[in-house]
Amino acid sequence: MYGRSTAAQAAAMALSGVRVLELAGLAPAPLCGMILADFGAQVVRVDRPSRSAAALAHGDVQARGKRSLALDLKQPQGAAVLRRLCGAADVLIEPFRHGVMERLGLGPEVLLQENPRLIYARLTGFGQTGKYAKSAGHDINYLALSGVLSKLGRKNENPYAPVNLLADFAGGGVMCALGIVIALFERARSGRGQVIDASMVEGVAYLSSFLWKSQNLGLWSQPRGENLLDSGAPFYEIYRTSDGKFVAVGAIEPKFYNQLIKGLGLNLDELPSQMSFSHWPEMKKKFASVFAQKTQAEWCSVFDSTDACVTPVLSFEDAASHQHNKERNSFIKNDEEEISPRPAPVLSRTPAVPSCKRDPFIGEHTEEILLEYGFTKQEIDKLYSDKAIELKDLKANL
Numbered sequence: 001m002y003g004r005s006t007a008a009q010a011a012a013m014a015l016s017g018v019r020v021l022e023l024a025g026l027a028p029a030p031l032c033g034m035i036l037a038d039f040g041a042q043v044v045r046v047d048r049p050s051r052s053a054a055a056l057a058h059g060d061v062q063a064r065g066k067r068s069l070a071l072d073l074k075q076p077q078g079a080a081v082l083r084r085l086c087g088a089a090d091v092l093i094e095p096f097r098h099g100v101m102e103r104l105g106l107g108p109e110v111l112l113q114e115n116p117r118l119i120y121a122r123l124t125g126f127g128q129t130g131k132y133a134k135s136a137g138h139d140i141n142y143l144a145l146s147g148v149l150s151k152l153g154r155k156n157e158n159p160y161a162p163v164n165l166l167a168d169f170a171g172g173g174v175m176c177a178l179g180i181v182i183a184l185f186e187r188a189r190s191g192r193g194q195v196i197d198a199s200m201v202e203g204v205a206y207l208s209s210f211l212w213k214s215q216n217l218g219l220w221s222q223p224r225g226e227n228l229l230d231s232g233a234p235f236y237e238i239y240r241t242s243d244g245k246f247v248a249v250g251a252i253e254p255k256f257y258n259q260l261i262k263g264l265g266l267n268l269d270e271l272p273s274q275m276s277f278s279h280w281p282e283m284k285k286k287f288a289s290v291f292a293q294k295t296q297a298e299w300c301s302v303f304d305s306t307d308a309c310v311t312p313v314l315s316f317e318d319a320a321s322h323q324h325n326k327e328r329n330s331f332i333k334n335d336e337e338e339i340s341p342r343p344a345p346v347l348s349r350t351p352a353v354p355s356c357k358r359d360p361f362i363g364e365h366t367e368e369i370l371l372e373y374g375f376t377k378q379e380i381d382k383l384y385s386d387k388a389i390e391l392k393d394l395k396a397n398l
Ligand SMILES: C[C@H](CCC[C@@H](C)[C@H]1CC[C@H]2[C@@H]3[C@H](O)C[C@@H]4C[C@H](O)CC[C@]4(C)[C@H]3C[C@H](O)[C@]12C)C(=O)SCCNC(=O)CCNC(=O)[C@H](O)C(C)(C)COP(=O)(O)OP(=O)(O)OC[C@H]1O[C@@H](n2cnc3c(N)ncnc32)[C@H](O)[C@@H]1OP(=O)(O)O
Pocket: 023, 025, 026, 027, 028, 046, 047, 048, 049, 056, 057, 058, 059, 060, 071, 072, 073, 074, 095, 096, 097, 100, 103, 104, 123, 124, 125, 126, 135, 136, 137, 138, 139, 140, 164, 168
């Protein structure tokens, strides 16, 4: 576990040389920037100066591999700095509601006119147009509007939002990163940037294409929580074990189902057929009573070397130390001993090399970034005295 890579590998990462400006936002944009940084992009997070309450309340925990520049965009000099930075950047990630950037004089027309190669990624909940474009919202709202939330949940219960994983991160952060990489790929051919309208409603809806396009297969013909893959089936369910832990069962195909039945010590010939929907509730009760007779570890020793599709439901701590995950170095540790998932997927020649350094403090790299982007020391001093930028301030994050 926790393998480290060399500087040469870091320099050879797939996105090395790509300059990204990420305007600080809540959960999805930081993930998007972190993915790009993990795969080698030079990501600068543009923070509000830490004097403001909004900056203090930020608490970004997805800043791995990024540097921080504290810039007051509400000041004309601050907005001018961002325009100049965008002139030399490849990607801008913008996490505000539609209209915010336009009010600051930093809309796509302005920035793309100055740098036609710029990829301007607008990561929002509802997108740039439509009735809700200017409304506030969070993951749960986007998930609801996509139609997906209506499918999630147990029988006879209200719909259930699985933390903020689906809209914020999968449909938002990851989908936006995909859009950026696609646009970078296209730019290599055309030499031109473009605007990405990454709506989390649409991102999560797109992720759910299988659900939409499989409706005619009868997979979703029952009410929520009574179908094959939404906890209706006894062989696609989570069961409690005798030590209060859980196992996940996903024995869909008959050959795997047979192994499940064998491992549970049941006799296939004495059970209703696997796909007899009307027997599913009764079968769930039977499976639950059998699983309750052994501990999680005991069930693992029954099923680990079979194809019954039974796995332990692991805590974060147990996941990081599980033999399989350790064998693949699936979790990494940074200089502060924090454990987190290794970037995925693994590229054979140019894998991600996540930074081991602690996250940046707000404004920690303001000066070095501005110098790197061609600002003179005098210009930086002037911006500082005008309070348009903030320099390293370790107190801000203590
Ligand atoms: C479910 C998730 C949300 C999870 C959030 C949690 C991760 C965090 C929420 C609370 C945090 C904790 C709390 O703060 C207490 C602790 C604080 C401590 O420091 C750290 C630990 C904490 C426990 C802390 C921990 C965590 O951080 C929390 C638990 C989501 O769904 S996230 C997805 C949200 N949606 C979007 O991102 C879609 C697009 N964005 C929007 O729709 C809006 O931005 C949004 C999210 C609705 C917010 O609206 P808001 O009115 O606030 O902003 P905007 O309209 O976009 O306008 C931005 C304004 O800010 C100005 N501005 C921006 N940058 C600068 C700058 N550099 N300088 C100056 N000004 C700037 C900009 O000009 C806009 O101003 P105007 O409104 O005047 O135009």
